[in-house]
Structures are given as structure tokens and as C-alpha cells.
Amino acid sequence: MWDAEPGAWATFIQSYPQAKEWMNKHVPHYESLKQLYGKDRANGDGAETPAEMRQRLSQQMGVADGNIIADIDRMATQNGATRETDDENINSSPEANKRHKTYKEEVQEKLLKDIECVSDAINKSTDALVKAHTAKLSMPAKEIYQHVSELGLDALDKKLAYRYLTENANVLEIVLGYPFEERKEFLMDILPSYLCKYIVIVSFF
Known part of the structure; x- marks a missing residue:
């Protein structure tokens, strides 16, 4: 209807x-x-x-x-x-606020965290190397210097030999095991390889 x-x-x-x-x-x-x-x-x-x-x-x-x-x-x-x-x-939750961060801020935060991780790793590696090096020294540095001074090396060779022997405890034991009258010649035979390494490092810096 x-x-x-x-x-x-x-x-x-x-x-x-x-x-x-x-x-x-x-x-x-x-x-x-x-x-x-x-x-x-x-x-x-x-x-x-x-x-x-x-x-x-x-x-x-x-x-x-x-x-x-x-x-x-x-x-x-x-x-x-x-x-x-x-x-x-949802709009007021921390997750929503976090999404408002710009891409640039997120990249900066990640970069800072990565730098902190690298810095921490370097510090730990340095500490480990120092501890390992110190533990390998078979005698105090002063005694090593006295042994080097007794060989009658010139000033430059004396510095290089001292540094080489303090950084390489195993070589120090080998050198000291040589008869004293042949020790200088033996040391000068193995020192050039270290001298080349030293020159490269100085040139780099």
C-alpha cells in the first residue's frame, strides 16, 4: 500500500x-x-x-x-x-612515541652504539696485550738495559736493541744464552729485521 x-x-x-x-x-x-x-x-x-x-x-x-x-x-x-x-x-603508548623518531635520529643512535662497542673492544684488547707482554718478561727492564749496555753498541743500536729485547721476551732468552763474546754479533745479525720494521712504523707516522 x-x-x-x-x-x-x-x-x-x-x-x-x-x-x-x-x-x-x-x-x-x-x-x-x-x-x-x-x-x-x-x-x-x-x-x-x-x-x-x-x-x-x-x-x-x-x-x-x-x-x-x-x-x-x-x-x-x-x-x-x-x-x-x-x-x-595506542597513540599515547611508548611504541607510538618511538615511531615518531626521525630516521636521522635512529641512525645517529645506532652509530654511537657501534662506536662505543668498538672503543670498548679496543680498550679490552690493549689491556690484554699489556698484561700478556708484562707476564712474558723474564727480568726487569733495568736488567735488560744493563745487559745491552755491556755489549758496547752505539747509541742508536743500543736503543733499538733495548726496545727489541723488552718487546720480545723469547728473543731475550736466546740472546742471553749466547756466549758473551759472541752476543753482540749475534744480536746485530737479528736486529736488522726489527730495524726495518721500526723504520716503516716511523715513516708511517
Whole structure:
């Protein structure tokens, strides 16, 4: 049946008398057709309102009261409130704030951490080398200097020999194991290899 106010029908029939026969005429599936082809249903401007939905569901299911629909509305409202609360918690969480950091800041932080790791590794390696070197010395440095001085080397060879023997405890034992009268010659035979190494290091710096 056509759905219109009585006053609207009266005005319409005055203008179109032939339409009077449609006033009480039953149209099959009229409600469904109205839902499908009603004004602005397609673009959402005239979309079905909650009140219209309740009315339609009540008619279809024969539900006199709106208890079931009310429960649906209540659940939908609670769900919306929960979703808003979750969004607020996400936006204010530390993880969200962390994401606001720029790429440059993240790179700088990583670089600083890498530098700290390298520096720590170098310090540990240096300490280990110093401890290992100190542990290998079979005699105090002063005694090594005395042994070198007794060989009658010139000033430069004396410095190089002293440094070489203090840095190589195993060579020191070998040199001191040689007879004293042949010790200088033996030392000068093995010193050139160290001298070349020393020259390269000085040239580098």
C-alpha cells in the first residue's frame, strides 16, 4: 500500500483525479522496493537510520518490543567506546612515541652504539696485550738495559736493541744464552729485521 499522509493524498488527487484508484491499492513487496530505490539510498545520504532499521526488523520478525534491537544497539555503542579507548592508548603508548623518531635520529643512535662497542673492544684488547707482554718478561727492564749496555753498541743500536729485547721476551732468552763474546754479533745479525720494521712504523707516522 502506498505510504503517504492523508492531506498529501487529497492534494494530489485534486490535481490528478485518476490517481484515486491507487490510494488503497496494495503493491506487492512495496517496503522492500522502497528500501532498494528510495531517495539517496545509493550514495549514503539517505541511508537507513537506526530508527528505520528497528521498525523494519520489528515488522519482519514480528517483535513487539525492541529488547533484541536494544541489545544490539548497546553492544554496538560499547564496541565503539572500546575502539576509541584502544586508539587513545595506542597513540599515547611508548611504541607510538618511538615511531615518531626521525630516521636521522635512529641512525645517529645506532652509530654511537657501534662506536662505543668498538672503543670498548679496543680498550679490552690493549689491556690484554699489556698484561700478556708484562707476564712474558723474564727480568726487569733495568736488567735488560744493563745487559745491552755491556755489549758496547752505539747509541742508536743500543736503543733499538733495548726496545727489541723488552718487546720480545723469547728473543731475550736466546740472546742471553749466547756466549758473551759472541752476543753482540749475534744480536746485530737479528736486529736488522726489527730495524726495518721500526723504520716503516716511523715513516708511517
